[in-house]
Amino acid sequence: MLLLAVILLTSQLLIAQETKKLYDPSLDGMKQIKDAVAAVSGTGKHVLIQYGGNWCSWCIKFDAFCKADTAISRIISQNYLPVKLNYDPVNKNDAANAYLGNPTRFGFPVFIILDNKGKVIHIQDSGLLEDGKGYSQTKVAGFFRNWTAASLIPAKKK
Numbered sequence: 115m116l117l118l119a120v121i122l123l124t125s126q127l128l129i130a131q132e133t134k135k136l137y138d139p140s141l142d143g144m145k146q147i148k149d150a151v152a153a154v155s156g157t158g159k160h161v162l163i164q165y166g167g168n169w170c171s172w173c174i175k176f177d178a179f180c181k182a183d184t185a186i187s188r189i190i191s192q193n194y195l196p197v198k199l200n201y202d203p204v205n206k207n208d209a210a211n212a213y214l215g216n217p218t219r220f221g222f223p224v225f226i227i228l229d230n231k232g233k234v235i236h237i238q239d240s241g242l243l244e245d246g247k248g249y250s251q252t253k254v255a256g257f258f259r260n261w262t263a264a265s266l267i268p269a270k271k272k
Contacts, residue, residue: 135168136177137200143210150197151232158263160230162194163214166223167202172240173223179249186255193262194227227261236261 150161166173177198180186190196199207201218211217217224220239227236243253259265 136174137166137168137198137202139167139200139202139205141200141205143199143205143207144213146197146199147210147213147228147232150195151228151230154195154230157195157230160194160235160261160263161197161228161232162190162258163197163199163226163228164223165199165201165207165211165214165217165226167200169202170222172244176223176240176249179254183251183254186251186258189255189258189262193258193264225257229263235266 147161147163150163154161164173164176168174180190199210201207201211201222206218214226215234215237217226217237220237221241223240225238225240226234227238229235238257243249243257245253
């Protein structure tokens with residue numbers, strides 16, 4: 115009986131994982147970008163685009179990694195408006211890819227930072243943030259810290 119309960123619970127967890135989708139293939143990427151840029155206007159935040167898909171294990175890992183690390187979650191919530199931009203065979207968001215400077219050339223996930231005017235200020239190859247079979251806390255936190263709006267303002271000399 116216990117074995118049956120474990121099997122049922124495990125199968126329910128697997129089904130729940132499969133139904134949880136980070137990316138919505140039905141969304142228009144250009145509309146997502148325009149809406150996000152409008153939302154950050156006047157907030158002192160940048161737009162953080164995670165371009166990938168529900169098929170991408172590294173995309174899922176990155177999302178879980180950021181949510182599990184309170185320091186990284188804090189940096190993101192205080193400095194960025196996150197957007198999950200879908201890429202899959204049905205919806206590659208070609209117009210958004212062209213607008214963003216073809217970030218898909220780096221593979222997936224790829225991260226794009228936009229300022230509050232919608233200008234691409236950085237494209238980050240996620241492979242450079244990896245550490246073994248996961249992500250490096252130091253590298254990811256450093257990446258996010260280096261591209262905040264405040265970090266781009268030169269320090270005044272006294």
